[in-house]
Amino acid sequence: xxxxxxxxxxxxxxxxxxxxxxxxxxxxxxxxxxxxxxxxxxxxxxxxxxxxxxxxxxxxxxxxxxxxxxxxxxxxxxxxxxxxxxxxxxxxxxxxxxxxxxxxxxxxxxxxxxxxxxxxxxxxxxxxx
Numbered sequence: 001x002x003x004x005x006x007x008x009x010x011x012x013x014x015x016x017x018x019x020x021x022x023x024x025x026x027x028x029x030x031x032x033x034x035x036x037x038x039x040x041x042x043x044x045x046x047x048x049x050x051x052x053x054x055x056x057x058x059x060x061x062x063x064x065x066x067x068x069x070x071x072x073x074x075x076x077x078x079x080x081x082x083x084x085x086x087x088x089x090x091x092x093x094x095x096x097x098x099x100x101x102x103x104x105x106x107x108x109x110x111x112x113x114x115x116x117x118x119x120x121x122x123x124x125x126x127x128x129x
Contacts, residue, residue, distance in 0.1 A: 008116040009058050012020065013019065028069065028073050028075070029099075031066065031069070032062075033062060033066050034057065034059050034066050034070060035058070035065070035089060035103065035106075036055050036058075037051060037055065037063070037066055037070060037076075037105050038070065038075060038076075038092065038096060038099055038103065040054045040055065040095075041076065041091060041092045041096065042092065042097070042099070042100040042103065045079075045089050045090060045091035045092075046089065046090060047054075047087055047088075047089050047090075048063070048064075048067075048087075048090070048092075051063060051067075051090065057082070062116055067090060070096070072096050074091060074096075075092065075093060075095055075099070076090050076091070076093065076096055077090065077091050077092075078090055079091065100128055
């Protein structure tokens with residue numbers, strides 16, 4: 001503490017509880033890779049292999065697990081294309097598309113306030129978005 005300064009008095013009122021909606025959102029998007037998957041899908045629907053390429057360092061199993069979780073949450077839809085060859089694509093639901101502006105704002109906030117902006121990204125253009 002500085003000279004002659006008293007610590008700020010803590011209000012005796014209990015601290016506000018965390019917003020239930022935010023708790024639910026971060027329960028899904030707070031998991032590693034989930035937000036990035038949604039961000040990639042805001043650009044357009046994508047096949048599994050395209051998602052894998054767009055998100056460096058994610059394993060196939062992790063991508064599959066996260067896509068399943070996002071589908072169960074009603075954010076992503078899994079569609080099987082008639083084959084051959086059998087291909088699976090993913091697209092955002094209306095609820096998933098509604099996340100686009102919020103993710104854009106989070107990206108802008110990160111560029112402004114977090115160290116290591118886009119200039120320091122070395123993973124390729126797709127990873128820096």
